[in-house]
Amino acid sequence: MENESVFSVGWEEWMALPALGIPAIRAKVDTGAQTSSLHAFSVHPYEKNGKNRVRFGLHPLPERPEIELYCEADLVGQREITSSNGETELRFIIRTLARIGDHEWPIEMSLTNRETMxxxxxxxRRALEGGLLVDVTRSCIQGTPDLSAYDSLPHVHAAERPLNIALLTGTPKSPTVDRLVDALEARSHAAHILDVNRCYMSIDGEQLDLFLNGKALPRFDAALPYLAAKDLTYGLALLRHLETMGVRSLNSSVALAAAWDRLHTSQRLARRGVPQPSTGVANAPDSNTHLIKLLGGAPLMLKILEGNEDRGSVVADTRKAADSVLNAMHGLRAHVLVQEYVTEAGGAALRCLMVGRKLVGCVSVQPPKSTNAGPSDSLAKRVMKKARPTIEERRIAAKAMAALNLQAAIVDLVRSENGPLVVNVDPAGAFEIFEGTSGLDVAGAIVSHLESRVGRGAGYSRKDR
Known part of the structure; x- marks a missing residue:
């Protein structure tokens, strides 16, 4: 005889969160996850009657993205949660009531953006303690609710409101920033250009604030970072401050930090099996000769570990030149990544603009027509033409984005004798070249993806991993 105290649920169930005013939401029962999680965007913590609270928005039904709810709950605190893809995120934790069928009990949940899930x-599994039995062979054991309950809820409204966007940059007058602002304003969003060199932060207990020119900044729905190497250290600190406040970013601070450290980038690409030129790093001058020999000798590309392709890179045409540059860099206490210099097949490399995991635009990078042009000519001096990458090149660029957990970046590929290789990933590249060569609205595509990141776009569904 079955134990009457045991309440059975399937591998997925419809449930209600009555204290949050959510009549029905379909949940996946995941015994591999310790803490329950709930989709949330525009997460704003606050204090009320001496208690810590949090307000957030959500779209409870993937099939009806026009439904937008705003909920309030008691805030337990913040906790680092590692998702199934290995990414660690600092999340707000709430305590509320859960109900499946006629069974109701208190649970704790983390808030995170699950718009694409x-x-x-x-x-x-913590929420399953206390008499819940999971039958992994069955689905929705406790029935399917009538979703028309959403039609009469007073706090439900269509998700067609402008967003407050923090555009973090150290170059507020740049053409790239101008295009992003144009794209944001074209969609009726409020674009707040935050010069990272003039912003400052405050931390008072658990209260975090951000200031510019002596004034407290408003709460933001999302952050759009466009940070050059010289602004990276403090810019990432500001971005982490916003993320701690619950603000969703186009590219996260963790992803940006990894992408701007060339060695970390190379290590992550290698871990995911992304093809790249042979690479080495040494800290001691007496290692230079052996390192150069390991990489097959000159020509070699030498890159300062932090920065993008156009800054801090040089091609050494001879072994003697490579050794000389390395010794000079060691003397300046600079760390240099040494990479096999791959001659481009056909004289062209590819620059792929990726948004999400999709290719938005691609240009070929042709060497200058000058007969004096050498391998060390920067990309800025080269000729850009619209290009069409192969299926394999698209796959590799998308794989590089996934390896670094980036949402928007330029992936540079070179066509070698052994196939396409990733030579650089730049999350702060000037995307105007793609608009100029192809006529695409790249800024609009970036803003559209940012909207989906914060739960504003129609979104798409994919299976949970």
Whole structure:
């Protein structure tokens, strides 16, 4: 005889969160996750009657993205949660009531953006303690609710409101920033250009604030970072401050930090099996000769570890030149990544603009027509032409983006005798070249993806990993 105290649920169930005013949400029961998680965007913590609270928005039904709810809950605190893809995120934790069928009990949940996931909620194993039995062979044991309950809720409204966007940059007058502002304003969003060199932060207990020119900045719905190497250290600190406040970013601070460290980038690409030129790094001058020999000798590309392709890179045409440059860099206490210099097949490399995991635009980078042009000519001096990458090149560029957890970046490829290789990933590249050569609205594509990141776009579904 079955134990009457045991309440059975399937591998997925419809449930209600009555204290949040959510009549029905389909949850995946995940015994591999310790903490339950709920889809949320525009997460704003606050204090009320001496208690820590949090307000957030969500789209409870993937099939009805026009439904937008705003909820409030008691805030337990913040906790680092590692997702199934290995990315660690600092999340707000709330405590509320959960109900499946006639069974109601208190649970804790983390808030995170699940806009691209099939399930807007995961029910972790902590929430299953106390008499819940999971039948992994069945689905929705406790029935399917009438979703028309959403039609009459007073706090439900269509998700067609402008967003407050923080555009973090150290170059507020650049053409790239101008195009991003144009794209944001074209969609009726409020673009706040935050010069990272003039912003400052405050931390008072658990209260975090951001200031510019002596004034407290408003709460932001999302952050759009466009940071050059010289602005990176403090710019990432500001971005982490916003993320701690619950603001979703186009490219996260963790992803940007990895992408701007060339060695870290190379290590992540290698871990995911992304093809790249042979690479080495040494810290001691007496290692230079052996390192150069390991990489097959000159020509070699030498890159300062932090920065993009056009800054801090040089091609050494001879072994003697490579050794000389390395010794000079060691003397300046600069760390240099040494990479096999790959001659481009056909004299052209590819620059692929990726948004999400999709290719938005691609140009070929032709060497200058000058007969004096050498391998060390920067990309800025080369001729850009619209190009069409192969299926394999698209796959490799998308794989590089996934390896670095980036949402928008330029992936540079070179066509070698052994196939396409990734030579650089730049999250702060000037995308105007793609608009000029192809006529594409690249800025609009970036803003559209940012909207989906914060739960504003129609979005798409994919299976949870």
């Amino acid at each position: 099939s399930y807007r909620m995961l029910l972790g």
